[in-house]
Amino acid sequence: MSKASEKVTFNINKRTDFSEWYNTIVRQAELIDDRYNIKGLIVYRPYAMKMIGKIYDFFEERLESSGHEPVLLPLLIPEENLQKEAEHVGFKAETFWVTLGGDEQLAKKYALRPTSETAFYYMYSIWIRSISDLPVKLYQSVAVYRHETKATKPLIRGREFLWIEAHDVFATKEGAIEQVKEDERTMKEVLQDLLRIPVLFIRRPQWDKFKGAVDTFAADTIMPDGVTLQIASTHYLGQNFSKVFEITFDDKDGTHRHVEQTCFGPGISRILAAVISVHGDDSGLILPMSIAPIQIMIVPIPGEDVTDYARILKRTMLDMNYRAEVDEAEETPGSKFYRWEFLGVPIRMEIGPREASSSKVTIFDRLTKRKREIDLEDLRQFLKGFEEEQSKTLFQRAKTNGDEFLARASSVTDAKGKMSEGKRVFIVPFCSIDMDGETCGAVVEKELGLKVLGEELGREKPEQGQKCFACGKEARHLVYLAESY
Amino acid sequence: MSKASEKVTFNINKRTDFSEWYNTIVRQAELIDDRYNIKGLIVYRPYAMKMIGKIYDFFEERLESSGHEPVLLPLLIPEENLQKEAEHVGFKAETFWVTLGGDEQLAKKYALRPTSETAFYYMYSIWIRSISDLPVKLYQSVAVYRHETKATKPLIRGREFLWIEAHDVFATKEGAIEQVKEDERTMKEVLQDLLRIPVLFIRRPQWDKFKGAVDTFAADTIMPDGVTLQIASTHYLGQNFSKVFEITFDDKDGTHRHVEQTCFGPGISRILAAVISVHGDDSGLILPMSIAPIQIMIVPIPGEDVTDYARILKRTMLDMNYRAEVDEAEETPGSKFYRWEFLGVPIRMEIGPREASSSKVTIFDRLTKRKREIDLEDLRQFLKGFEEEQSKTLFQRAKTNGDEFLARASSVTDAKGKMSEGKRVFIVPFCSIDMDGETCGAVVEKELGLKVLGEELGREKPEQGQKCFACGKEARHLVYLAESY
Numbered sequence: 001m002s003k004a005s006e007k008v009t010f011n012i013n014k015r016t017d018f019s020e021w022y023n024t025i026v027r028q029a030e031l032i033d034d035r036y037n038i039k040g041l042i043v044y045r046p047y048a049m050k051m052i053g054k055i056y057d058f059f060e061e062r063l064e065s066s067g068h069e070p071v072l073l074p075l076l077i078p079e080e081n082l083q084k085e086a087e088h089v090g091f092k093a094e095t096f097w098v099t100l101g102g103d104e105q106l107a108k109k110y111a112l113r114p115t116s117e118t119a120f121y122y123m124y125s126i127w128i129r130s131i132s133d134l135p136v137k138l139y140q141s142v143a144v145y146r147h148e149t150k151a152t153k154p155l156i157r158g159r160e161f162l163w164i165e166a167h168d169v170f171a172t173k174e175g176a177i178e179q180v181k182e183d184e185r186t187m188k189e190v191l192q193d194l195l196r197i198p199v200l201f202i203r204r205p206q207w208d209k210f211k212g213a214v215d216t217f218a219a220d221t222i223m224p225d226g227v228t229l230q231i232a233s234t235h236y237l238g239q240n241f242s243k244v245f246e247i248t249f250d251d252k253d254g255t256h257r258h259v260e261q262t263c264f265g266p267g268i269s270r271i272l273a274a275v276i277s278v279h280g281d282d283s284g285l286i287l288p289m290s291i292a293p294i295q296i297m298i299v300p301i302p303g304e305d306v307t308d309y310a311r312i313l314k315r316t317m318l319d320m321n322y323r324a325e326v327d328e329a330e331e332t333p334g335s336k337f338y339r340w341e342f343l344g345v346p347i348r349m350e351i352g353p354r355e356a357s358s359s360k361v362t363i364f365d366r367l368t369k370r371k372r373e374i375d376l377e378d379l380r381q382f383l384k385g386f387e388e389e390q391s392k393t394l395f396q397r398a399k400t401n402g403d404e405f406l407a408r409a410s411s412v413t414d415a416k417g418k419m420s421e422g423k424r425v426f427i428v429p430f431c432s433i434d435m436d437g438e439t440c441g442a443v444v445e446k447e448l449g450l451k452v453l454g455e456e457l458g459r460e461k462p463e464q465g466q467k468c469f470a471c472g473k474e475a476r477h478l479v480y481l482a483e484s485y
Numbered sequence: 486m487s488k489a490s491e492k493v494t495f496n497i498n499k500r501t502d503f504s505e506w507y508n509t510i511v512r513q514a515e516l517i518d519d520r521y522n523i524k525g526l527i528v529y530r531p532y533a534m535k536m537i538g539k540i541y542d543f544f545e546e547r548l549e550s551s552g553h554e555p556v557l558l559p560l561l562i563p564e565e566n567l568q569k570e571a572e573h574v575g576f577k578a579e580t581f582w583v584t585l586g587g588d589e590q591l592a593k594k595y596a597l598r599p600t601s602e603t604a605f606y607y608m609y610s611i612w613i614r615s616i617s618d619l620p621v622k623l624y625q626s627v628a629v630y631r632h633e634t635k636a637t638k639p640l641i642r643g644r645e646f647l648w649i650e651a652h653d654v655f656a657t658k659e660g661a662i663e664q665v666k667e668d669e670r671t672m673k674e675v676l677q678d679l680l681r682i683p684v685l686f687i688r689r690p691q692w693d694k695f696k697g698a699v700d701t702f703a704a705d706t707i708m709p710d711g712v713t714l715q716i717a718s719t720h721y722l723g724q725n726f727s728k729v730f731e732i733t734f735d736d737k738d739g740t741h742r743h744v745e746q747t748c749f750g751p752g753i754s755r756i757l758a759a760v761i762s763v764h765g766d767d768s769g770l771i772l773p774m775s776i777a778p779i780q781i782m783i784v785p786i787p788g789e790d791v792t793d794y795a796r797i798l799k800r801t802m803l804d805m806n807y808r809a810e811v812d813e814a815e816e817t818p819g820s821k822f823y824r825w826e827f828l829g830v831p832i833r834m835e836i837g838p839r840e841a842s843s844s845k846v847t848i849f850d851r852l853t854k855r856k857r858e859i860d861l862e863d864l865r866q867f868l869k870g871f872e873e874e875q876s877k878t879l880f881q882r883a884k885t886n887g888d889e890f891l892a893r894a895s896s897v898t899d900a901k902g903k904m905s906e907g908k909r910v911f912i913v914p915f916c917s918i919d920m921d922g923e924t925c926g927a928v929v930e931k932e933l934g935l936k937v938l939g940e941e942l943g944r945e946k947p948e949q950g951q952k953c954f955a956c957g958k959e960a961r962h963l964v965y966l967a968e969s970y
Binding site: 033035036037038041042043044045046049050053069070071072073074075076078080081092093094095096097098099100101102103104109110112119122123126127138143145147149160162 | 518520521522523526527528529530531534535538554555556557558559560561563565566577578579580581582583584585586587588589594595597604607608611612623628630632634645647
């Protein structure tokens, strides 16, 4: 947390200068530090770690209540494991490799987990024998490592990032498909209902799915610069891995079969990046009550009885289960107002001699910047209402901001024209997200510099007779096109 | 958790065959799996991870309530950081090194953190400028990596183990010394008060301290085979690191000074190993209520109204904040009794038609193996008493078992004689735990195969005129000698 000695000044237009806004805020709010002496590896500082802890809790609670159990697989993965699945082997190019133990060359080289399918499934082939061993639903909360060659961006693209990976195993395809739907519900609850990040749930085209998956389903959010960010994904793996890792079971009827699998990965670092980005404004962070490390900051305005009153108020707030603090630093109230506003604390309570003598508090709402005076006895009711109101407003505001980038396009030329006015996320009729649509996908990339994100789940299909906006063949999907992080 | 298909049989004499008892129980109770295809790296399975989660919680709560904040430093540490401190460089020999990114040779090699002083202190030299930045109290909960060449033992000595490391910085030596005392209190509260592991708090001899420390203070427990296990330690670092990392601050009087530092590391994997070892018996695990993933297992004995009664009982237990489950598997009650006994669930509730019709429960106490019938209305009171009683008995039992290895010795020959009857942990008068005592330390190692653990904190000094049991010079300390893991 900023000490009094470091003066904070921040005022950047998030809409017009998003990249500068983001890069400045993550450093100045002391969320991360990228001055560590290995490029692309950041230090996660306390203010970020406290929020990351909450995001982990949200997901872990939901995973456990749906039958998942925690586990920890080794960080190191033998090269031979990564090589087993033909597509998955693609991860080899972006992994860090351990080759030395002390001064001694190791007999084999080991990857720092870029993702853990090939560690989990090696063990699953040992653990799973019979139908009575199924389903298996395990998750781990860990950091993963990628030797990124693209430019890194704190919390968004880095060489060490935090996530959860859940690896589930079923006897039947139906079981696995049902799990994918459960993962979608989990993403929706945490990302939208709790963190108030609007997301598109999208089925990726076959040419852009997870390496080794049958189908990839992702949660994308539109960032303030109109670029989409994938913050979570779930994959139906079918028997792709069970066949190469020989994960089999004896079914009730005595047949010996390969299991069906899914894996689910909420990207915790990226989710924090999304919280920061979609909710903040030109004067700094704005944090949802659900995740704010400090929900209420009490700032005493010097005067008689004020310190005692502030401390009693804090105690009352803690008793109501709010995360509250008193800022008793030797500094002007103005500087304190500025700092906590910048750091996105949802509620500031100003306490002066007037409030102390009349049992009132002056409340500043970070989101709307409105001030209100509340009687102490109405406080509990007020805070309940505040939480609901903040939650509603944050989501609507974020949704409106993201939706402004949405546009339709009837052809590549039409899309080009619209893009000359600024970034767009297009919804267009498209021939196919199976491999036969890859040619149109390449046109989108070459002509527009965009990617086919895929088809939104649960969204209506194109109308009868609608044509692919690129090739003119029959459109089987409505797809999103966007630049993505 | 063991599925019905896997029959558990376990009966090993912990006292006479501790090593076999331990190696068997950690696998058979599905705490860990060491069949992963890299030697020395284990899989932490759900039953272990749930307990590990609780041990982390216990320490993190205490660290945070004493002003620590969470942080995450990179896994990778540049070689040059590890080389800065002359003694600390010793860690280089036992580290794993990353040398490749994809196919590309990295310009420098990076260590997998064997411990994170040199990552933290690199950042501290950037963050700390003035007295107003102090104290700094940060911790991280992570895995660390050592390329062990000695034989590994699950949770006790491995290549990847879980711990917490807290790195604290102060303006004065007094501040640092005070922190060491706070760390001791934290260790005592978690290890002794909550987990009921008896520990010796010991100041290590100068020749066996942490590489780079001024002084090392450790918590050792005596394992059932009479070998001691260090499960946590705290180090007074003085200015050893601040001088080489140039961590300085401007004091109030304008002078520019090096900071004083401490670091504290509870070894979470080893603490779990100690819980398993000191409390278990010949029929399996015995878990303290504080840490048991399942505190109460309700086993229905088939009959009228039993299933409903069992489920209502579970709900009641959950409402009282106990971790309770019903075992509804299709299996004989006998097999269920056996499994949950083996897995150390503190309380089994047996529910048959007789209990259901009379609003009673039959309670089996895993620790004492006593059965009692309790009226439903007395249950809350009973469970409260049970928890206190279990806690008290577990500690006394563990303490008595450990203390049986304690012995005095008046000379090396005397010690040798006593050791011919079995393992011993000696308390002996000793010349010095400063460097001038190292010769006697070497005698202890050569003649007895034991290490000088060091001096117990707060223990009385030798009497006036007592002589070192090895060299006969004046004894300045009473020290423990033991074989240690």
